[in-house]
Amino acid sequence: MQFTFNPTIPEDKDITIVSLVPEQEQSFVQLKDNGQKILSIGVKDVEKINRRKLILLTRQAVALARSHRAAKIAFEFSDFTFPKLRMTDEDKAEVIATNMEMANFEFTKYRTEPEEGWSFVTDIIVVTSKASNIKKSFEKGQIIGQEVNASRALATNPGDEMTPKMLAESAKKAVEGLNVKVEVLGEKEMKKLGMGGVLGVGQGSDAESQFIILEYMAGKKSEKPIVLAGKGVTFDTGGLNIKPGDHMYEMHMDMSGGAAVIHAIVAAAKLKLKKNVVAIVPAVENMPSGSSYHPGDILKSMSGKTIEVINTDAEGRVILSDALTYSERYEPRLVVDVATLTGSAIAALGPRASAIFTRDEKLETTLRKLGEESGDYVWPLPMWEEYEEGVKGTFGDVANSGKSRYGGAIDGAMFLQQFAQNLPSWVHIDIAPRMTTIEGEFLSKGSAGAPIRLLTKLIEKY
Ligand code: BES
Ligand code: ZN
Ligand code: ZN
Numbered sequence: 001m002q003f004t005f006n007p008t009i010p011e012d013k014d015i016t017i018v019s020l021v022p023e024q025e026q027s028f029v030q031l032k033d034n035g036q037k038i039l040s041i042g043v044k045d046v047e048k049i050n051r052r053k054l055i056l057l058t059r060q061a062v063a064l065a066r067s068h069r070a071a072k073i074a075f076e077f078s079d080f081t082f083p084k085l086r087m088t089d090e091d092k093a094e095v096i097a098t099n100m101e102m103a104n105f106e107f108t109k110y111r112t113e114p115e116e117g118w119s120f121v122t123d124i125i126v127v128t129s130k131a132s133n134i135k136k137s138f139e140k141g142q143i144i145g146q147e148v149n150a151s152r153a154l155a156t157n158p159g160d161e162m163t164p165k166m167l168a169e170s171a172k173k174a175v176e177g178l179n180v181k182v183e184v185l186g187e188k189e190m191k192k193l194g195m196g197g198v199l200g201v202g203q204g205s206d207a208e209s210q211f212i213i214l215e216y217m218a219g220k221k222s223e224k225p226i227v228l229a230g231k232g233v234t235f236d237t238g239g240l241n242i243k244p245g246d247h248m249y250e251m252h253m254d255m256s257g258g259a260a261v262i263h264a265i266v267a268a269a270k271l272k273l274k275k276n277v278v279a280i281v282p283a284v285e286n287m288p289s290g291s292s293y294h295p296g297d298i299l300k301s302m303s304g305k306t307i308e309v310i311n312t313d314a315e316g317r318v319i320l321s322d323a324l325t326y327s328e329r330y331e332p333r334l335v336v337d338v339a340t341l342t343g344s345a346i347a348a349l350g351p352r353a354s355a356i357f358t359r360d361e362k363l364e365t366t367l368r369k370l371g372e373e374s375g376d377y378v379w380p381l382p383m384w385e386e387y388e389e390g391v392k393g394t395f396g397d398v399a400n401s402g403k404s405r406y407g408g409a410i411d412g413a414m415f416l417q418q419f420a421q422n423l424p425s426w427v428h429i430d431i432a433p434r435m436t437t438i439e440g441e442f443l444s445k446g447s448a449g450a451p452i453r454l455l456t457k458l459i460e461k462y
Helices: 051-067 089-103 131-156 164-174 187-193 196-202 248-253 256-270 316-330 343-352 361-374 385-391 408-417 452-461
Strands: 002-006 015-022 028-031 037-043 072-076 123-127 181-185 210-217 226-230 232-236 276-286 298-300 306-308 334-339 354-357 378-380 426-430
Touching (some): 002 131, 015 051, 037 051, 051 072, 051 361, 089 131, 131 164, 131 248, 164 256, 164 276, 187 316, 196 276, 196 298, 196 306, 196 316, 226 256, 226 316, 232 248, 232 256, 232 316, 256 334, 276 316, 316 334, 316 408, 343 354, 343 408, 354 408, 361 378, 408 426
Parallel strands (some): 002 123, 015 037, 015 072, 072 123, 226 276, 232 276, 334 426
Antiparallel strands (some): 028 037, 181 210, 210 276, 298 306
16 A cells, blocks of 8 residues: 655546545545545544544545545545644654554455455555655554554464464564564474473474564664563464364464564564564464373473463463563563463453553553553553462462463463563563454454554654
8 A cells, every 4th residue: 555645636536535524424425527436434523533533534434445446545634633633743644554554454365356356445645735744654654554464464364374383484574674683493492491381382283383583673782672572372272171162263363462573573673763672472383182281281481480281271371481581581671471361351351452461550551551542452450469379389380270260361460470570570461352353443354463553652662
């Protein structure tokens, strides 16, 4: 998709005009004398248009264009002016670009192209006299949107097309030509490092586990890096504690956290942010087989702590424990782990926000603020000391599943916290609620690409 800028509305019948009409209930189509189409989007309650609604409106514009098969569209930048929306033009431009890009994505790789072709927007003409001010912001927003989409594509790939090795290859490909160093450890190297968590979860699969490390060091030498660790379970059957049938098929997206940290670092590199960032992805397939880890097994993690496996379906935290320990070698100033960790987080928050867990109150506030800004909404859940009881092991140091039926997202965080004790600042983001897009957000079905927009802002501002 290409953005260009023009001071006036182009009079070309191949270019469809998309316009916002205030206080109009419905959307409608008009035809100008010259045959040019105008798609009008009715905007109710202009007084109520805030940042959240702006995001949806920008996507709606592209969704409407796509439903009319309008490949080239033009819109007036000033259409996105609303009485209660206090945003700078630059900020607005970035949001528009990111979200138009996101609304233009669809995972078509495995579908036969219809005779009339796919319906994507190829060109967007932004009608404005402020091009020189907002062009850079459009470019920036577009890069972020493109990386969100790349992550969505990666995560939406079926499990047999995205094994740990394929994920590692995709990471290498994603950073080609960028100032990002890639290292991939196989099982042999992981054994040497004592990564019993990753190896334990992966041992039931025919696919070799991988440990992917990406380094983008464009900041000051003296500045300690931010480490992003993403759960890379390429398919989660649950293992011997096999999942019931209904929703297992969605578990090819259980590497969404991994995909997100890969594309967040790519976004940082493409935006040339002057920061030091490391992305780590432990990648495994969680399968039931004759060689699977069993409930009751005790794994020796890289930290030296033993993990008592209560449930083989609580595998994400087990692989992340080694990633958190590995992150220590960077002496990071902040570690963020991102994982589709628990169904319980979905039960707690519903599908509109990821759960964040941290004992760093300032960081919690920062993340909530950046969540609002970026559109990757997050909401905190507690990590009080009392909860620690829940993840104490009987025969091992830490149990991978809590003792109560309730509060599973918190147990997940408390488990991870046992491996984050040497880190100066740490936050766990449970993105299970935002694994897939939902009805009404004007995004195609599949992975939602959370929380790349948030991570990019965090890298930029932290
Ligand atoms: N990958 C799942 C969590 C999940 C479920 C993500 C649905 C997205 C949508 C995770 O590995 C899992 O199975 N967690 C268990 C933990 C339990 C066994 C302690 C869960 O949430 O039930
Ligand atoms: Zn699981
Ligand atoms: Zn999982």
